[in-house]
Structure formats: structure tokens, C-alpha cells
Amino acid sequence: MIVDENRIKQMKEERDAIIIAHNYQLPEVQRIADFVGDSLELSKIAKDSKASVIVFAGVRFMAETAKILSPEKKILLPVKSAGCPMADQISAEDVRELRKAYPEAAFVAYVNTTAEVKAGVDICCTSSNAIKIVNSLNEKKIVFLPDKNLAYWVSLHSKKEIIPYDGFCYVHNRFGKEEVLKMREKYPDAEILVHPESPSDVIESADFILSTSGILKRAKESNKKTFIIGTEFGLIYRLEKENPDKEFYSLGSPKICFNMKKTTQKDIFDSLLYNRYEIILSEEIIKKAKKSIERMFEI
């Protein structure tokens, strides 16, 4: 639902707020955001921003990450139920059990996890730095959670023994190798850019495996004119906007993350007006989770 954009701007100034949005957000939300980016970029912006209020148009784990990095700021998630089903596939209790089973391993958590899970691991990573993070560790054995597909992508680029958790993203896991083969036949000159949350056979058959902002960067730099995009459909809005002379097609049928589409301009306006929904985490969880995220930033 669209709101007068000047009213949002005015409200933002009154509240000393910024709006940050993930690359999958609705076009109406991306339009009013101060920054649009991938998980790593947005967590850096949240950390470095001087604003007192950050409205996070994304899903809960992203807003929680912002809170962990900037506990003094008010972090608002405009739609309470906007979660990431993959992040809910593993609990802090599951991590404690795994620690007992693999005492010698380093534990790496994708940022798509709850704050409690981040608090129980050694280090976090995002889709854009996962390989670098894993290879930087001293341990030979790595428990990588929760995404088995991202774990597979990392294992192709590492000599470490990667023990994957059995999680996955229900959106990306729907891509299939048949779709890659079909699109290659239909668009033989196209470049196929895929997110590492996709299944292993899609990872093996695509041209580049990249985070959402990595896909944006590659599309801009490549001299190809046609691209097949293997990630959530929302990214195509930004790809088309930033590359009007190029063509973008979804890898097979468009795959939608419904939680990423829940936030509207009206939700953002109400979020600023009513201070909702504030991310609250205990001091202990913030302290422990911060260590895992800051260790990632150091690398």
C-alpha cells in the first residue's frame, strides 16, 4: 500500500531515522529506502549509521543482526511476522547438541539464523563471504549451518571437512538443473547467475554463484546482454532499473519469498509513527552473538 512519500520523508527526519531495505523487497519499498543491499551491506550500514532509529525492511534475522551490532539504536521491523523459515530450522538447543557431537570442530553460522543461534557459534558468515570465512579458520573440521546448499558451495572451494546441517531455503531450493538446461538452450548467449542457496546441481551448472549484490555487480560489469537469474524474483526489479540496456529472466518460474513481500510503504510509515515492531534482545545474547558477527567483520 502506497503512502505520500513526502510524509515518510518528513517522519524520518522527525525521528532521526533511516530506512534500509533488502534487495528482495517490493519496488514501492526499495523506492523510499535510503539504502538497498544484501545482508552483509545492510548490516554494515546499520552498524555505521549515525541515525537513532533504523527501520529494517527485510526479515527478522536481518533486523536482529542490526540490533546486535548497534544495541543503542532503536531497530524496527515493520511487519512482526516477516521471518526467514530457514533461520527457524535450527535452534540454540540444536547447536548445543551438535557441539557435543563435534567438540573439535569450528561452528560457522550463516547470518540467516536467530540471535540465539549466533550466540552459540564461533563465527558468522553471509553468502558473499562464506568461503573466505571458512578458509580463514584454523580448525580442519567445520560444522556449517543451517543451509546445506551454501555449505556445499563452500565445500567446493575449501580443503576443510565441511559438516553441513540439513537446512535449506524453501525459495531457492525449488530451482532445478532442468531449468538451467532449458534456459541455456533458449538463451545460449546468456550468463546464468545463481545464489548459493540453490541446490547443488544448479550450483554446478550455473556460470556464477553470487550473493544478491554480487549478482547486481556481475550484471553491471559483464559485457553480456542477457542474464538468467537464479534467486528470489524481487532482485530483477533492481537489475532492470540499473541496467536498462540488458535483459533479465528468472531461472524457470519466478520464485517468491513471501515474507520478503509482506512489508509495504504503509507498514514503514506506521512503523515510524508507532515505533513498531522494536527488536528486543537480552544483553547476554547480544554480547555473545556480537562476538560471532564481529569476528566475521575482522576477516
Ligand code: 13P
Ligand atoms: P544475500 O545476503 O545474498 O542478500 O542473501 C540473503 C537471503 O536471505 C537470500 O535468500
Ligand code: SF4
Ligand atoms: Fe529466508 Fe529464503 Fe526468504 Fe532468503 S529467500 S529470507 S533465505 S526464506
